[in-house]
Amino acid sequence: MKFSKILVLFLIATTSVIYAQDKKVTLEEIWNGDFRQERLQSLQSLANGKEYLVLNRNNGNASIDVYSYKTGEQTGTLVNSADLEEISTFQSFQLSEKEDKVLLSTELESIYRRSSRAVYYIYDLEDKTLSKLSDNKVQEPTFSPDASKVAYVHENNIFIYEIASGEVTQVTKDGVTNKIINGVTDWVYEEEFAFVRAFQWNETGEKIAFMRFDETEVPEFSMDLFGKSLYPSEYTFKYPKAGEANSFVSLHMYDVGSEETEEVDLGDYEDFYIPRIKWTEDPMILSVQVLNRHQNDLDLIFVDAEDNEAEVVMNETDEAYIDITDNLTFLEDNSFIWTSEKDGYNHIYLYDEDGELINQVTDGDWEVTNYYGFDKKNNRIFYQSTENGSVNRDVYSIKPNGKSKKRLTERTGMNSADFSADFTYFINSYTSTSTPYVFTLHRAKDGKLIRKIKDNSALLEKEKAYNFSPKELSTIEVNGNELNMWMIKPADFDENKEYPLLMFQYSGPGSQEVSNSYFNTNDYWYQLLADKGYIIAAVDGRGTGFKGADFKKVTYKELGKYEVEDQISAAKLLGSRDYIDADNIGIWGWSYGGFMSSNALLKGNDTFSMAIAVAPVISWRFYDSIYTERYMRTPQENPSGYDENSPINHVEKLKGDYLLIHGGGDDNVHLQNTMRMVEALIQANKQFDWAIYPDKNHGIYGGNTRLHLYTMMTNFITEHLKTQEVKEKSENEL
Template sequence: MKFPKLVATFLLIATSFVHAQEKEITLEEIWNGTFRQERLQSLQSLKNGKEYLVLNSDRNAEKTTIDVYNYSTGGQVRTMLNSADLPEISSFQDFELSEDEGKILINTASEKIYRRSSRGIYYFFNFQTKELTKLTDKMVQEPTFSPDASKIAYVFDNNIFVYDIASGEETQVTFDGEKNKIINGVTDWVYEEEFAFVKAFQWNPSGEKIAYIKFDESKVPEFSMDIFGQSLYPSEYTFKYPKAGETNSLVSLHMYDVVSEESQEIDLSEYTDFYIPRIKWSADPMLLSVQVINRHQNGLDLIFVNAEDNSKEVILNETNKAYIDITDNLTFLEDNSFIWTSEKDGFNHIYHYNDKGYLINQVTSGDWEVTNYYGFDRKKKKIFYQSTETGSVNRAVYSINSKGKRKELLTPETGTNSADFSADFTYFINSFTDTETPYVYTLHRAKDGKLIREIKDNSKLLELEEAYNFSPKELSAIEVNGNELNMWMIKPQDFDENKEYPLLMFQYSGPGSQSVSNTYFNSNDYWFQLLADEGYIIACVDPRGTGYKGAAFKKVTQHELGKYEVEDQIAAAQKFGAMDYIDEDRIGIWGWSYGGFMSSNALLQGNNTFSMAIAVAPVTSWRFYDSIYTERYMATPQENPSGYDDNSPINHVEKLEGDYLLIHGGGDDNVHLQNTMRMVEALIQANKQFDWAIYPDRDHGIYGGNTRLHLYTKMTDFIKNKL
C-alpha cells in the first residue's frame, strides 16, 4: 500500500513524540566537530625501533614540540625539539629527520599548491651543535637531506638546488625551469593528482648522485580559472592540464653528479608517449630502478639504470589487457632481489623476484586481495601486509615469510585493521574499527600480534552518542545483474516494516573504489542519521567496477565508464523499490565527483526508477577530465569516441524527468567547473528545469568557513522538499 506523502509526513510527526526524550542530531553538530573521533597523532618511528616521535602543538603556549615516546610503556621519554627554545621561530608545521637522526628539517610557513604539493620556509637544526639555520629565504618545495646529512636538495621555481650545510653555499643543478613550461624535480599537475607523488628527485644511498625527472609541459594545453576573491577585479589562474587525448608533458630522466656538478640524460628513446610514475634507488647504491609505463597504462617496464655509466636494462615487464595500477610496493632486499605486487593472477598479490628479474616465488595467493604492503623484516625474513582474507569489506594484518610459508593472522578482530610498524618491526600500532566501533588504537608485538597495551579509544564518543539512539549501519549484500554486491543500509530509529519509506542511495562507484566497508560512521554517515531521523532510509551499493573483489570484477568497466555501474545502481534501486517498506516512487540518489557523474547518469538513464538526484562536482563528460586517469580506463577519445559519449550525462539531458540539484566549486582545479557549466547549458537548451549552486573559489572539496554547513543545509532542504 502506498501512503500519500502528506500521510507519511503526519505519521513521522506523530512518532516523533514517542522519541521526544531522544536528542536529534543537527547539521551544526556534524560540521562543528561534535562527533569527531579521537585519532592517534601522526607518529614516526625512530631507528632504534623502541621509540617514536609525535608532533605536538600547544596553541595557548604558542609552541610546537617533537616529543619522544616509548612504544612499550607509552610514556614520554624526552622532548627532541621545542620551538620555545628557538628564538628565531614561534612554531612549525612538520619535520623530516636526517637518516642518521642527527639533524632535522622543520617547515615554519607552508603554502598549499594542489592536493599534495606545497611550498614553505624551512630551517634545519643540528642536535649536536644545537644550532638552528635558515635554509633559504625562498619558499621551496620538497627539501631533502642527503644520506650523510651534509647537503639538502630542494626545488625552487621549477629548478633543483643543492645546499651544502658546512659551507652554506648553494649550487643550482638545473637552469631551464619556468612556470607552465619546464619543471625539474617535482611533478606536473596530472602526475601529482593521478600518480600521487610530488617529489621527482632521489639522492642515491651514497650521496654522490641525484636522479630526477624533468617535465616539459610547454605544449600541454592551458586551463584557466577566474578567482574572484575580495578584490575589485577577479584574477585569472592558469595552469597546464592535459585533458583526455591531449598532449602530455614530455618526461625525461636525468642523473646529476654531485662532484662534477654535471647532469646527463638517461636514454629512453625506445619509448614514446610514456610516463615515469616511480623512481627508486635499489640496495646497490649505483643502481636506480625506474618504472616506465605506456600511455594506455597496460604495459610497464621496470628498468635498472647504472649510475656509473648510465647504461640500463629492463628487469621486469608486466602487461595487462586493461591497465596496471602504480603502487609504492617495491622493496629491495640486501641481495638486490625485490618484493613486488601484481594482479597478474587475477587478484593483487605479493611476488619475490631476484636481482635479474626472475621470479623466485609468489608469496601470497588466493581469491582475495593484498590491500597494503607494510614492509620486510630483514632479520626475521618476514613480510607484513594487510588483506581482505576475512572478507572484501574487512581488513586484517598478517605476517608471512619470504617463501610464502608460516602465515600468521596478527589482528583477529573482524573489521578494519590497519598497522603502523616500528622501524625494526618489533611492534605495530593497530587501528581497529567496525560498524559499531569508532577507532581503537592498540600496541602489539609484531612477531605474533600479542596485545601489549591499549593506547586510545573513542568510548567518550560512544557515550555522547547514547543520547541520540543512532540507527546501525547494516552490512549485507544484494544480488544484482548476476553479481553479489556489497551494500549497507541505515533505517529510521522507529523503523516499521509495515510502513513505506522514501529511499536515498549514496555511492561513489569509481574504478577500484570502496564505499561499503566494515567501518564506523564518517561525517556523511552522521548526515545520513539526520536524514533517517526525518524518515528516510539510506542505502549504499558498490557496483561492478569497484575494488577489492578481484581484477575481473574491477576491470569489467574498461572502455565503458558509467555503463555497468549505472546498470547496477538502477537495478539495485528497482530491487529496493520492490521491498514492502520502500516507496518505489520516492527513490533518490546522490554522489560527489565520480559519484556525481554516476548520480546524474542514474537519474537520466534510470528516469523511471529515480525521482531525484544530487550531483556534487561531477564529471559530465570524460572528454573534460585529465589524461592519466581517464585514458587508464577509456583509452583516448580519438580511439574510443562512443565510450566517452554514450555514458556521459551531458548527452542524456533530454531524459531528465525528476528533480536535479547540480553543485560545483568555482575554483575546482581537478573536476573543472566547465563540467557543470556545459551541463547547465545543455539542460537549458533542452528546456529542462533543475536547481544548481556554485561555491565561489572553492576547490574540489568545497570547504572552508561555513561552506560545508551551507552545502549540506542546501542538500538537506532539497531532499526534504523533493523526495
C-alpha cells in the same frame, strides 16, 4: 517521606534518560565536529624501533616529542619552538637518515592536493643550532644520506645547499613556470600518480636522479578567482585533458662531485610515463618504472648510475590497465618484492635481481590491500588483506617463500597497522560498524597485545542520547553479482510503513564505500535524514574494488555503463521491498559519484525521482589524461565509450528533480563540467536547481561552506523525496 523523595528522584532521572534518548542530531553539531572520532596523531618511528616522534602543539608553540612504544610515556623532546629565537613555531618536520638533524617548515603554503612550499630551517640536534635553508619558499627539501647537504626545488629548478659552508649550487637552470619543471611533478602526475618529489639522492650522496617535465605542448587551463578585490584574478596552469598532449618527461643523473648532469637514455619509448623511481640496495643502481600511455605495459628498468646504461629487468602487461603502487622492496642481493594482479587478484611476488620470478608469496581468491614492508632480521613480509571478506581487513605476516603465514589481528572489521622502524611493534587501528576507532600496540612477531592506546568510548557514550540507527551490512544480488550493501533505517523503523530511499555511491574504479567500519561524517548526516523518515543505502557495484581484477576491470572503456546499470537495478530491487516507496527513490554522489548520480537520474528516469550531483565529471573528455585514459583509452580511440555514457548527451531524459553543485575554484574536476551541463539542460528546456561556491576547490569547504552545502542538500531532499507523514499531511490539507 524518604521513600517519596526517592520515587520522585527516580521518576525525574527516568524522564531525563528518555528525553535524552530522543535527542536529534543537527547539521551544526555534525559540521562543528561534535562527533569527530579521536585519532592518533601522526607519528614517525625512530630507527631504534623502540621510540617514536609526535609533533605536538601547545600555546602556539610546536615541539617534536619522543615517546616509548612499550609504555606510551614521553621520553624526551628533540626540539621545541619555545627554545628557538628565530622562529615562533613550525608546521611540519623531516628527520635526517642519521637522525642528527631535522628540517622545520614555516609559512607553509599549499599548492595542489599534495604539494606545498614553505620557508625551511635546519636544526642540528647535536649542537642545538638553527640555520635557514633559504630566504625563499621552496619545495621538497631532502637531506643527503649523511645530512651534510639539502637538495630542494625553487621555481622549477633544483638546488643543493651545503650546511657547513652555506654554499648553494644550482643543479638546473632551465625551469620556467608552465614550461619546464625539474625535480617535482606536474599537476597530472601529482594528482594521479600521487607523488610530488621527483628527485632522489643515492645512498652514498654522490648522485641525484631527477625527472624533468617539458610542459610546453600541454594545453593551458585557466580559472577566474573572485576573492575580495575589485577585479577577479585569473589562475592558469597546464592541464592535459584526455587525448591531449602530456608533458614530455625525461630522466637525468646529476653527479655531485663533478656538478655535471647527463640525460639517461631509457630506450625506445614514445608518449610514456615514469610513475616511480627508486634506488636499489646497490647505491649505483636506480630502478625506474616506465609505463606506456595506455598504462597496460610496464617495464621495470635498472639504470647503472656510473655509465647511465639502462636495462629492462622485468615487464608486466595487462589487457586493461596496471595500477601503480609503492609496493616495491629491494632485498640485500637486489632481489625484490612486488605486487601484481596478474593471477586475477592482487598478490605479493618475489623476483631475483635479474627479474626472474622466484615464487608467488601470497595466493587465493582475495586481495592484498596494503603492503607494509619486509623485516630482514626475521625474514618476514607484513601485509593487509581481504582474506576475511571484502568488507573486512586483517594484518598478516609471511615468509618470502610463502610459508608460515600468521594472522596478527583478531577482531573482525577494518584493521590496519603502523609498524616501528625495525618491525618490533605495530600500532593497530581497528573499527567496525559498531566500534569507532580503537588503537592498540602489538608485538609484530605474533600480534600479542602489549597495551591499549586510545579508543572512542567517550564518543559512544555521547551517542547514546541520540539513539542512532546501526549501519546494517548485507549483500544484494544484482545483474548476476552479489554486491556489498549497507543500509541505515529510521530508529523507529516499522516494516509496515513505506519510506523514501536515498542511495549514495561513488563507484569509481577500485573504490569501496561499503566496509565494516564506523560512521564517517556523512553517516551522521544520514542519521539526521533517518530521523526525518528516510532510509539510506549504498551499494558497491561492478567496477569497485577488492573483489578481484575481473570485477573491477569490467568497466574498462565503458565508465558509467555497468556501474549505472547496477545502481538502477539495485534501486529497483530495493523498491520492490514492502517498506520502500518505489516512487520516492533518490541518489546522490560527489565527483565520480556526481557523474554516476547524474547518469542514474537520466538513464534510470523511471526508477529515480531525484538526484544530487556535487562536483561531477559530466564528460570524461573534460578530465585529465592519466586517470581517464587508464580506464577509457583516448577519446580518439574510443569516442563511443566517452559519449554514450556522458550525462551531457542524455539531458532530454530528465524527468526528476536535479540539483547540480560545483566549486568555482576546482582545479581537479573543472567548473567547465557543470557549466556545459547547465547549458545543455537549458537548451533542452529542462528545469533544475544549481549552486556554485565561489573560489572553492574540489572539496568545497572553508568557514561555513560545508554547513551551507549540507543544509541546501537536506532541504532539497526533504522537498523532493516526500515521507509518508508529509504525504499524508498534504492529503489531509487538501
